[in-house]
Amino acid sequence: MSTELLRADGIGRRFGGFVALEGISVAFAAGELTSIIGPNGAGKSTFFNILSGTLSPSSGTLRFKGRELNGLPQHRFVHQGISRSYQITNIFPDLSVHENVRVAAQAMRVSYDIWRKRADLVELSERADAALTSVGLIGKRGELAKFLAHGQQRALEIAIALVSEPELLLLDEPTAGMGPEETKEMVALLERLAERRTVLLVEHKMKMVLGLSQRVLVLHHGRLLADGKPEDIRSNPDVRRVYLGQ
Numbered sequence: 001m002s003t004e005l006l007r008a009d010g011i012g013r014r015f016g017g018f019v020a021l022e023g024i025s026v027a028f029a030a031g032e033l034t035s036i037i038g039p040n041g042a043g044k045s046t047f048f049n050i051l052s053g054t055l056s057p058s059s060g061t062l063r064f065k066g067r068e069l070n071g072l073p074q075h076r077f078v079h080q081g082i083s084r085s086y087q088i089t090n091i092f093p094d095l096s097v098h099e100n101v102r103v104a105a106q107a108m109r110v111s112y113d114i115w116r117k118r119a120d121l122v123e124l125s126e127r128a129d130a131a132l133t134s135v136g137l138i139g140k141r142g143e144l145a146k147f148l149a150h151g152q153q154r155a156l157e158i159a160i161a162l163v164s165e166p167e168l169l170l171l172d173e174p175t176a177g178m179g180p181e182e183t184k185e186m187v188a189l190l191e192r193l194a195e196r197r198t199v200l201l202v203e204h205k206m207k208m209v210l211g212l213s214q215r216v217l218v219l220h221h222g223r224l225l226a227d228g229k230p231e232d233i234r235s236n237p238d239v240r241r242v243y244l245g246q
């Protein structure tokens, strides 16, 4: 029996009169790689933003290791051990790969009060390099971020998310905009990352996640359409209908 890390109960979200999510109840076990899939507009990013503290739910409760998270600012989520990737636009193109991650670590120390301010610059630098090693970018640490290939920039984003040493790592479409070769490399990276932490992926590439995940949730029109092991999802008639009808 695995430990429950994150639990969402009856999560809903409205934008004005539009219901983007409704009645989502799901618990995530420690150590699992879970993917949330669904067609465009299904509510995946909205749910991801709620689970990572970027967006508040209109209804429902979120708990991490039994503690309620509702109403907490994002940096409290990071404190608790939940970290998310940001889009490439958060990378400083004219800083080196290492500097990008170290700046993130410094920002976390100062504004998020992580590591109780005792981490000095050397320690922050070491944390940054450890995160770069985890994503396979340590060999590029001195290069300017703007000279990285697209896939490497996505890996850098993940390194930035890893610097707080999260128990739960949330990634929104890490393979977006990638060709087959880069996608393969990203999948290998995700598999490596999932060996040591709980990972939650949002993806719209169904085929990719079926091979990668221990568990798959399918969102459709803001509701949970299916939840199960990849083999069950693959043969689920509701899921097949949604994907074939796209």
Ligand code: ADP
Residues within 6 Å of the ligand: 015, 018, 020, 038, 039, 040, 041, 042, 043, 044, 045, 046, 047
């Ligand atoms: P997905 O990531 O699955 O493609 P999203 O969660 O981005 O879907 O969006 C779900 C629905 O909510 C869409 O119809 C989208 O237009 C709507 N939506 C998302 N964010 C907002 C917002 N800030 N304001 C209004 N509508 C939004």
Ligand code: MG
Residues within 6 Å of the ligand: 044, 045, 046
């Ligand atoms: Mg999205």
